[in-house]
Amino acid sequence: MTVRLADTGDRIVLKPCIHDYQVNCGNCRLNSICLPLALESDDIEQLDNIIERSKPMQKGQHLYREGDGFKSVFAVRSGAMKAYKTTDDGREQVTGFYFPGEILGMDGISNNLHASSAKALETAAVCEIPFSSLEKLSAMMPSLQRHFFQLMSREITEDQQLITLLSKNSADERVASLMLSISARNSKRKLSATQFRLPMSRVDIGNYLGLTVETVSRVFSRMQKLEILQVDNKEIKILDIPGLQKMANVTG
Amino acid sequence: MTVRLADTGDRIVLKPCIHDYQVNCGNCRLNSICLPLALESDDIEQLDNIIERSKPMQKGQHLYREGDGFKSVFAVRSGAMKAYKTTDDGREQVTGFYFPGEILGMDGISNNLHASSAKALETAAVCEIPFSSLEKLSAMMPSLQRHFFQLMSREITEDQQLITLLSKNSADERVASLMLSISARNSKRKLSATQFRLPMSRVDIGNYLGLTVETVSRVFSRMQKLEILQVDNKEIKILDIPGLQKMANVTG
DNA sequence: GCCCTACCTTGACGCAAATCAAGGCTGCTG
DNA sequence: CAGCAGCCTTGATTTGCGTCAAGGTAGGGC
Numbered sequence: 001m002t003v004r005l006a007d008t009g010d011r012i013v014l015k016p017c018i019h020d021y022q023v024n025c026g027n028c029r030l031n032s033i034c035l036p037l038a039l040e041s042d043d044i045e046q047l048d049n050i051i052e053r054s055k056p057m058q059k060g061q062h063l064y065r066e067g068d069g070f071k072s073v074f075a076v077r078s079g080a081m082k083a084y085k086t087t088d089d090g091r092e093q094v095t096g097f098y099f100p101g102e103i104l105g106m107d108g109i110s111n112n113l114h115a116s117s118a119k120a121l122e123t124a125a126v127c128e129i130p131f132s133s134l135e136k137l138s139a140m141m142p143s144l145q146r147h148f149f150q151l152m153s154r155e156i157t158e159d160q161q162l163i164t165l166l167s168k169n170s171a172d173e174r175v176a177s178l179m180l181s182i183s184a185r186n187s188k189r190k191l192s193a194t195q196f197r198l199p200m201s202r203v204d205i206g207n208y209l210g211l212t213v214e215t216v217s218r219v220f221s222r223m224q225k226l227e228i229l230q231v232d233n234k235e236i237k238i239l240d241i242p243g244l245q246k247m248a249n250v251t252g
Numbered sequence: 253m254t255v256r257l258a259d260t261g262d263r264i265v266l267k268p269c270i271h272d273y274q275v276n277c278g279n280c281r282l283n284s285i286c287l288p289l290a291l292e293s294d295d296i297e298q299l300d301n302i303i304e305r306s307k308p309m310q311k312g313q314h315l316y317r318e319g320d321g322f323k324s325v326f327a328v329r330s331g332a333m334k335a336y337k338t339t340d341d342g343r344e345q346v347t348g349f350y351f352p353g354e355i356l357g358m359d360g361i362s363n364n365l366h367a368s369s370a371k372a373l374e375t376a377a378v379c380e381i382p383f384s385s386l387e388k389l390s391a392m393m394p395s396l397q398r399h400f401f402q403l404m405s406r407e408i409t410e411d412q413q414l415i416t417l418l419s420k421n422s423a424d425e426r427v428a429s430l431m432l433s434i435s436a437r438n439s440k441r442k443l444s445a446t447q448f449r450l451p452m453s454r455v456d457i458g459n460y461l462g463l464t465v466e467t468v469s470r471v472f473s474r475m476q477k478l479e480i481l482q483v484d485n486k487e488i489k490i491l492d493i494p495g496l497q498k499m500a501n502v503t504g
Numbered sequence: 505g506c507c508c509t510a511c512c513t514t515g516a517c518g519c520a521a522a523t524c525a526a527g528g529c530t531g532c533t534g
Numbered sequence: 535c536a537g538c539a540g541c542c543t544t545g546a547t548t549t550g551c552g553t554c555a556a557g558g559t560a561g562g563g564c
Contacts, residue, residue, distance in 0.1 A: 085416060088502055093416040107412065109405035116412065135398065139391050146387065152404040153361035159411035160359060160368065164337060164345040166418040167462030171521065202542065210419030215521060217543055233530080233542080250340060423551070454512065464552060469513050485512080485560075 023077075024048045030101040033188055034075050035129065035147065043141050050133035053077075055126045063105075063118040063126060070108030072128045076100050079124025080199035083107075083116045084207065094208035096158070097121070097200060099185050106152050121199040166210045169249065174209040175219040176248035179229065183238060194238040223247070275329075276300045282353040285440055286327050287381065287399065295393050302385035305329075307378045315357075315370040315378060322360030324380045328352050331376025332451035335359075335368045336459065346460035348410070349373070349452060351437050358404050373451040418462045421501065426461040427471040428500035431481065435490060446490040475499070 025036045025048040036044045055074075057063065063074060066085060081098040095116055098104045108114040109131065138145035165174055187193040198205075206216045220231045228244050230237040238244060277288045277300040288296045307326075309315065315326060318337060333350040347368055350356045360366040361383065390397035417426055439445040450457075458468045472483045480496050482489040490496060 085412065087416060087420055091420055093412075093419055095412045095415060106405055107408045110402045110409055115409040135394065135401070139394060139397060142387065142391060145391060145397070149387070149400075149404070150362045152401070152408065153358055156359045156404065156407050156411060157362055157367045159408060159415060160337065160345075160347045162415055163347060163411060163418060164339060166415060167345055167459075168339055168343055201540095207419075212522060213542075214523085214544085218521090221543075453510090465512075466514085466553085467551060470551095473513075 023053055025051065028077070030075075030077065030189070033101040035103060035144075035151070038143050038147055039141070040143075043144065046137060046141070047144065050130060050137060051075075052128040052130070055128060057120040057124045057126065059120055059122050061120050063120070064108075064114045065117045066114055068108075068114045070105070070112045070114055070131065072130045073103055073105040073108075073134070074118070075103050075127040075129065077125040077127055080121045081118050081124060081126070082121055082200060082204060082208075083118045085116045092207050094204055097182075097204075097208065099182075100189060102185075103151055106155055121204070171209075171211050171215050171219050172222065172247055173249045174211065175205070175216060176223070176228075176244050177250065178205065178209060179236065179238065180241075180244060180248055180250070183241075194241070196236055198234040198236055275305055277303065280329070282327075282329065282441070285353040287355060287396075287403070290395050290399055291393070292395075295396065298389060298393070299396065302382060302389060304380040304382070305377075307380060309372040309376045309378065311372055311374050313372050315372070316360075316366045317369045318366055320360075320366045322357070322364045322366050322383065324382045325355055325357040325360075325386070326370070327355050327379040327381065329377040329379055332373045333370050333376060333378070334373055334452060334456055334460075335370045337368045344459050346456055349434075349456075349460065351434075352441060354437075355403055358407055373456070423461075423463050423467050423471050424474065424499055425501045426463065427457070427468060428475070428480075428496050429502065430457065430461060431488065431490065432496060432500055432502070435493075446493070448488055450486040450488055 025031055025034075025044050026041065028034070028036075031037070031044070036047055039047060052072075055063075057079070063081065076098050078100055080100075081104060082094050083096045083098065083104055084092050084094045086092055095107075096104070098118075104118055105114065107116055134144075134148065138148055165177055169177070182196065182198070183193045186196055200208075202213045202216045205211075206213050209216070211219075220229075223229050223244075224231050226243065226247075228238070228240045228247060230239055277283055277286075277296050278293065280286070280288075283289070283296070288299055291299060307315075309331070315333065328350050330352055332352075333356060334346050335348045335350065335356055336344050336346045338344055347359075348356070350370075356370055357366065359368055386396075386400065390400055417429055421429070434448065434450070435445045438448055452460075454465045454468045457463075458465050461468070463471075472481075475481050475496075476483050478495065478499075480490070480492045480499060482491055
């Protein structure tokens with residue numbers, strides 16, 4: 001018998017979940033890349049106490065929407081999320097994709113309102129970190145304060161990378177860079193750097209990279225013809241990493 | 253004549269400057285939009301003690317360069333700065349323009365290295381805020397910690413605005429948006445919202461907006477022909493704000 | 505004052521990616 | 535397992551902006 005919750009539309013319903021026994025920051029396999037990074041185990045326990053776990057989400061469900069009151073930041077525990085803004089004329093700008101261990105929602109701090117929306121690209125689980133508790137804890141734990149400053153700063157440098165990509169690079173280079181970024185983030189999580197399933201659609205990729213679906217699709221076809229990668233719908237296999245780097249026009 | 257000399261131990265020796273007598277956060281006319289915002293006067297004094305003032309800079313001079321060790325963030329006191337990254341193939345991506353009261357350098361926190369370079373667009377003065385002191389003070393002053401989180405978050409939302417602009421908007425819309433942004437920031441500083449001198453070159457504008465000089469120049473000509481603004485080299489006079497907003501394609 | 509350099513403007517042309525259009529695939533759902 | 539809706543691919547055409555080229559203008563230094 002499925003314990004499937006009543007159709008909740010878009011809102012999150014917190015219910016205990018069978019998979020959710022005794023997960024905590026101390027035993028989470030993501031703790032070396034997530035917020036607890038660099039904390040002592042005593043400190044991890046304190047952080048753990050403020051975190052609300054178990055937010056299972058279905059594909060398409062919103063975690064928060066642009067304009068919602070800001071209360072928490074979130075860590076992805078499984079699945080993948082996208083953050084996006086809707087422009088005045090109704091088009092969608094994807095501002096980031098978030099994989100397990102990554103933090104989202106920090107853009108809401110400045111005005112106490114979420115500046116973007118976040119939605120699950122597939123079945124996902126997130127940890128909610130109430131910001132007021134995080135602030136208090138940060139004031140007491142210098143290494144947590146430092147780490148959170150660093151996380152925000154990383155978000156800034158990543159956004160600036162994207163700005164450069166959008167401003168200066170061709171369609172080929174943009175798509176190649178995204179594939180390399182996903183590959184690198186996968187290996188950080190001890191997953192295959194060369195074979196993975198894209199959680200997002202071609203439209204999402206286009207909306208992230210400032211391209212149309214058609215262009216994204218054509219770039220994938222081109223890469224396949226050049227035997228740089230194998231594309232089977234959302235399944236990606238990178239055949240030639242140096243070739244991909246060359247296409248992305250990056251050193252290293 | 254009182255010449256204030258910062259007693260900073262083994263820090264960089266700062267040349268005394270005739271304009272620099274007794275400037276402090278408490279009496280700075282920018283304090284309502286800068287870092288001291290929302291601090292009690294006792295707290296302002298403490299913040300004031302960690303800040304090193306008087307860094308007069310000449311046009312073209314670097315404040316820091318990409319790859320430099322990160323030690324401080326900076327507040328612009330007068331003049332204007334640009335932050336930029338150099339791409340692998342040697343081109344320049346301007347990531348932001350900074351006017352008096354605005355903070356730059358926060359992208360260096362994540363790796364303890366500056367992720368971009370910063371250079372003066374004209375004669376300028378900045379306040380240096382050593383980050384380690386700021387961290388310590390933040391842990392003790394909740395409102396300062398909060399405010400600095402907000403400043404970083406604002407940098408994120410602004411970068412995301414630029415991402416959207418680059419990804420979705422035409423040349424006309426990009427230039428119009430920049431003019432509106434400068435106009436709004438001017439009025440925040442109690443300067444004219446409709447008449448100002450651009451501190452940056454057309455090349456810088458292009459490198460910021462992802463356009464070539466020629467395109468920027470053509471957009472200005474077009475705006476002039478439409479009597480939306482009057483352009484005399486770097487002197488700008490906005491004649492028709494609603495028209496400019498319409499051109500920028502923004503609501504409000 | 506005059507030169508030199510850096511910056512800005514304008515025009516002609518070409519190209520990469522958008523747009524328009526059509527058809528195929530995939531995976532839900534009944 | 536059939537039908538349907540959403541997603542993806544491919545081709546033809548258009549277009550906005552980049553590139554190339556030439557000439558104008560402003561301001562700093564001698």
